[in-house]
Amino acid sequence: MNGKVNIRKTRLSSSISSEFDSIFKVMVVGDSGVGKTCLLVRYKDGTFLGGNFISTVGIDFKNKTLVIEGKKIKLQIWDTAGQERFRSMTHSFFRDCSAILLVYDICNLQSFTNVTNWISDVKQYASPDVTLVLIGNKCDCTTSERKVKLQEGARLAKSYDIVFLETSAKTGVNVDLAFDAVARELHKKSLTPADYIGRDMSASQSFNLKQYVQSEKERTTCC
Amino acid sequence: RHLSLLVAEEEEYINSSSWRDQKRHFFVLTEAGKPVYSRHGSEDKLSSVMGVMLALVSCVHDRNDKIRSITAGDHKFVFLIKIPLILVAVCSTPESITQITVYLKYIYNKIVSIVTLKQLDRIYAKQKNFDLRRLLTGTDKFLDHLCTSMDTGPEYLLGAFQCLPLAGNIRDLVSQALQLSKTNDLAFALLLTSGKTVSYCRLKEHNLHSSDLQILINLITASSSFHAGESWLPICLPHFNPQGFLHAHISYLDDDFQTCLLLLSADVNSFFTLSEAKKRVMVKLNKHDCLPILKLASEKGMYNVGKIGLPDLRHFIYKSKHQSQFTAPEFSSPYHDVHQQERLFGLYQHLHGKIHNPAIPLKLLFEVSDEETMLAWVASGFELYVAFSPLVTKGQAISSVDRLLRWIKQREDELFMIRPLVF
Numbered sequence: 001m002n003g004k005v006n007i008r009k010t011r012l013s014s015s016i017s018s019e020f021d022s023i024f025k026v027m028v029v030g031d032s033g034v035g036k037t038c039l040l041v042r043y044k045d046g047t048f049l050g051g052n053f054i055s056t057v058g059i060d061f062k063n064k065t066l067v068i069e070g071k072k073i074k075l076q077i078w079d080t081a082g083q084e085r086f087r088s089m090t091h092s093f094f095r096d097c098s099a100i101l102l103v104y105d106i107c108n109l110q111s112f113t114n115v116t117n118w119i120s121d122v123k124q125y126a127s128p129d130v131t132l133v134l135i136g137n138k139c140d141c142t143t144s145e146r147k148v149k150l151q152e153g154a155r156l157a158k159s160y161d162i163v164f165l166e167t168s169a170k171t172g173v174n175v176d177l178a179f180d181a182v183a184r185e186l187h188k189k190s191l192t193p194a195d196y197i198g199r200d201m202s203a204s205q206s207f208n209l210k211q212y213v214q215s216e217k218e219r220t221t222c223c
Numbered sequence: 224r225h226l227s228l229l230v231a232e233e234e235e236y237i238n239s240s241s242w243r244d245q246k247r248h249f250f251v252l253t254e255a256g257k258p259v260y261s262r263h264g265s266e267d268k269l270s271s272v273m274g275v276m277l278a279l280v281s282c283v284h285d286r287n288d289k290i291r292s293i294t295a296g297d298h299k300f301v302f303l304i305k306i307p308l309i310l311v312a313v314c315s316t317p318e319s320i321t322q323i324t325v326y327l328k329y330i331y332n333k334i335v336s337i338v339t340l341k342q343l344d345r346i347y348a349k350q351k352n353f354d355l356r357r358l359l360t361g362t363d364k365f366l367d368h369l370c371t372s373m374d375t376g377p378e379y380l381l382g383a384f385q386c387l388p389l390a391g392n393i394r395d396l397v398s399q400a401l402q403l404s405k406t407n408d409l410a411f412a413l414l415l416t417s418g419k420t421v422s423y424c425r426l427k428e429h430n431l432h433s434s435d436l437q438i439l440i441n442l443i444t445a446s447s448s449f450h451a452g453e454s455w456l457p458i459c460l461p462h463f464n465p466q467g468f469l470h471a472h473i474s475y476l477d478d479d480f481q482t483c484l485l486l487l488s489a490d491v492n493s494f495f496t497l498s499e500a501k502k503r504v505m506v507k508l509n510k511h512d513c514l515p516i517l518k519l520a521s522e523k524g525m526y527n528v529g530k531i532g533l534p535d536l537r538h539f540i541y542k543s544k545h546q547s548q549f550t551a552p553e554f555s556s557p558y559h560d561v562h563q564q565e566r567l568f569g570l571y572q573h574l575h576g577k578i579h580n581p582a583i584p585l586k587l588l589f590e591v592s593d594e595e596t597m598l599a600w601v602a603s604g605f606e607l608y609v610a611f612s613p614l615v616t617k618g619q620a621i622s623s624v625d626r627l628l629r630w631i632k633q634r635e636d637e638l639f640m641i642r643p644l645v646f
Contacts, residue, residue, distance in 0.1 A: 032360060037451070055361040057448045058456020058471075061494070079451070083360045085338065089457055092491065 030103035032082030038169035094125035303327035307347035319576030368445035391636030400507035432462035472497035
């Protein structure tokens with residue numbers, strides 16, 4: 001991969017360009033109840049939404065700003081409802097989205113089985129160069145609760161050549177990593193040859209999402 | 224064996240007193256007999272009951288007729304047939320059949336608001352035995368919430384909504400702020416505080432029907448999902464257009480989730496346009512410090528009936544027909560507990576049913592009982608339902624009503640939204 005990737009990067013009008021260097025749209029998708037909202041709240045606020053399950057209605061929109069290599073990057077994160085009736089709405093948002101976090105629940109086999117459907121939706125509706133990450137959430141669960149093995153997730157991700165990691169919104173394991181890695185990847189993809197002039201961008205250029213996730217991730221329960 | 228076990232389980236369930244003793248049951252099924260929703264208990268366990276309902280509907284249908292209701296002792300069975308859906312109510316409460324039919328329509332409209340009539344028709348034209356619950360996943364709580372609020376909510380009985388009582392000039396400021404949200408394809412802008420309407424702004428050619436408004440209020444008050452930043456969702460308003468979705472941008476304007484702004488657009492791609500529109504509304508509201516004022520008004524709540532200074536007056540509901548709005552004081556003695564409030568609401572339902580009886584509609588109704596004296600009056604511009612203490616004479620009641628009407632008239636600006644602005 002090189003800098004010549006056709007990524008949708010929103011160039012901002014001059015009035016607010018000082019606030020951010022770039023904005024990326026990131027979507028969180030997956031079946032209902034897999035913990036999409038919880039992941040996002042953990043990432044944004046560092047807390048866990050325990051207690052009652054509040055299913056997302058429609059799509060919720062949040063911003064998160066982070067700094068990568070001195071660049072201010074704003075992630076516009078779309079937290080989607082997993083229910084079937086919101087599917088076509090979710091698809092329409094795929095179109096101009098730079099990254100998609102596809103989440104399943106490791107204690108819910110159906111949500112894992114449906115991953116293939118979600119991936120074919122992504123192939124059909126999203127941009128071909130979209131950054132896709134597969135996330136097996138709820139890795140804080142007990143061995144008896146676990147229904148999808150770590151290796152099964154990894155194997156599926158490998159067959160589609162996408163990045164995979166297990167997370168826990170409850171304990172926070174790998175949550176920040178998932179979003180930060182995506183931000184780094186998008187940042188790298190967005191660099192144009194002009195950005196390299198007179199600067200040492202080798203770190204960005206050599207960024208590899210898979211290796212990064214591999215080296216940074218915390219080991220999750222294996223079985 | 225498995226089947227017989229299931230049937231036994233079902234039977235046990237519907238014979239349990241916790242299920243049988245419920246006063247209001249609402250059921251929704253498809254014309255193929257598939258359960259869609261039950262207000263009490265899980266619709267899964269009610270397939271035999273729903274089978275009986277479907278049989279009743281089909282029997283009458285075979286004679287080229289439509290079943291409307293069955294009365295058996297204290298129980299009323301009311302049917303609303305909206306193919307592909309069949310809605311049934313079983314009530315042992317004081318409502319009239321007409322009123323129960325109105326409640327069923329609210330449930331029907333709520334379902335249409337989630338899937339649209341177009342989608343409903345399209346699905347069932349192709350697949351008669353489609354399980355609608357697939358599309359309604361996660362909406363039980365909205366339907367439950369609707370049914371619960373219909374138990375004691377005058378808005379459903381009267382087809383009217385209640386405004387947050389507020390100084391007229393503040394309401395005007397809010398209306399002007401809402402007007403600033405105007406963008407292409409924006410249909411409605413609505414501001415709610417604690418689930419009560421503060422104001423709304425609409426397209427000139429489209430009124431916001433009170434039943435559509437109720438759907439929006441129900442949506443906001445039933446779920447805390449909208450507390451998270453800005454939300455975007457498709458919603459169909461059946462009176463506005465049952466065939467298609469509007470797209471709602473929903474956001475809370477304060478940190479304690481009191482005041483909520485809804486912007487409804489016909490354009491599916493207008494999220495960011497509406498997000499900008501929201502900022503304009505916020506600037507205007509903040510300039511005049513409206514949000515703390517709204518919060519205060521909502522904490523103050525409704526007025527006390529004692530303020531009116533009519534000794535025998537205990538409670539009332541006044542509906543302005545022209546505005547489709549109503550006002551009622553907070554509950555005070557002797558209606559302090561829920562049981563008494565439900566009893567009073569039952570009396571209102573009884574009066575409303577009687578005065579609006581399609582066979583013999585009345586203008587004025589005066590009923591004396593051991594516990595209170597009730598008066599209902601339907602005039603050209605309003606409907607009034609009043610609870611007096613039991614010993615009030617007819618003459619006293621009439622003169623009290625005159626003074627009450629004057630009191631309301633003087634506070635019209637505060638109690639009602641008089642001039643909804645247009646974009």
